[in-house]
Amino acid sequence: MASVSGSGRFALAILLLFLGQIPNAFPQSIIQSWPRNQASNDHDHDHVLYCDSWRFSVETNDAGYWSKIPARCLSFVRDYMNGDRYRSDSDVVAGDSLAFARSVEIAGDGRDAWVFDIDETLLSNLPYYESHGFGSETFDEKSFDEWVDLAEAPALPASLSLYKELEQLGFKIFLLTGRSEFQRNATEKNLVYAGYKNWERLLLRGPSDQRKPAIVYKSEKRSDLVNEGYTIHGNSGDQWSDLMGFAIAQRSFKLPNPMYYIA
Numbered sequence: 001m002a003s004v005s006g007s008g009r010f011a012l013a014i015l016l017l018f019l020g021q022i023p024n025a026f027p028q029s030i031i032q033s034w035p036r037n038q039a040s041n042d043h044d045h046d047h048v049l050y051c052d053s054w055r056f057s058v059e060t061n062d063a064g065y066w067s068k069i070p071a072r073c074l075s076f077v078r079d080y081m082n083g084d085r086y087r088s089d090s091d092v093v094a095g096d097s098l099a100f101a102r103s104v105e106i107a108g109d110g111r112d113a114w115v116f117d118i119d120e121t122l123l124s125n126l127p128y129y130e131s132h133g134f135g136s137e138t139f140d141e142k143s144f145d146e147w148v149d150l151a152e153a154p155a156l157p158a159s160l161s162l163y164k165e166l167e168q169l170g171f172k173i174f175l176l177t178g179r180s181e182f183q184r185n186a187t188e189k190n191l192v193y194a195g196y197k198n199w200e201r202l203l204l205r206g207p208s209d210q211r212k213p214a215i216v217y218k219s220e221k222r223s224d225l226v227n228e229g230y231t232i233h234g235n236s237g238d239q240w241s242d243l244m245g246f247a248i249a250q251r252s253f254k255l256p257n258p259m260y261y262i263a
């Protein structure tokens with residue numbers, strides 16, 4: 001059996017003494033930093049969990065009308081809109097839309113229609129909402145109209161691809177927007193800038209539509225199309241009021257939008 005020499009015992013004693021001092025050798029702040037970070041992580045986790053559930057309830061319309069995103073969800077909505085998840089959600093919706101569109105038997109009489117909303121459907125106003133709190137601020141019509149006038153909103157990539165595919169399949173594309181007639185030129189300019197072309201008709205709110213809830217205004221416009229003989233096979237929009245009401249499409253496709261709600 002190996003024995004420990006006198007100098008070895010001395011070295012061992014020094015080592016044990018040193019080890020005994022370790023808890024006192026570090027400042028208190030380092031020792032305490034783990035629980036504080038843990039508390040912060042738990043706090044963040046609670047917010048993300050809550051905000052993800054909140055997003056589910058607004059996207060499914062379980063929440064009904066809401067005016068602003070919860071203050072605690074600002075960073076969640078910002079991260080969602082700027083991250084892969086929004087793009088992925090939009091891609092999946094566009095994929096489902098296209099799968100349905102391919103299953104439609106095109107009559108070939110020029111009456112097979114698909115209706116698209118514009119804002120947060122064909123065009124993304126994310127650059128505007130980036131500087132207006134991602135839906136955490138009260139909607140300001142004046143500054144939004146100034147943004148519309150710039151005609152610089154980019155396309156939602158998934159919607160632009162879908163749009164082109166539908167055109168190839170032979171659908172007549174109708175654009176039905178809550179924007180007003182005075183914004184027609186800016187809207188057309190922006191659509192072309194973003195890569196859209198060859199739509200059949202662009203429908204905007206006229207003077208008699210101004211006070212109507214979106215769900216009524218859009219239903220009436222779809223009803224006009226049906227009365228003209230069009231079959232509305234599909235309808236794409238980021239708001240439930242784009243899709244519900246009457247004269248609804250055979251299939252409706254809800255795009256994500258956790259930034260605002262239009263009744």
Ligand SMILES: [Mg+2]
Pocket residue numbers: 117118119120121237238239
């Ligand atoms: Mg919209």
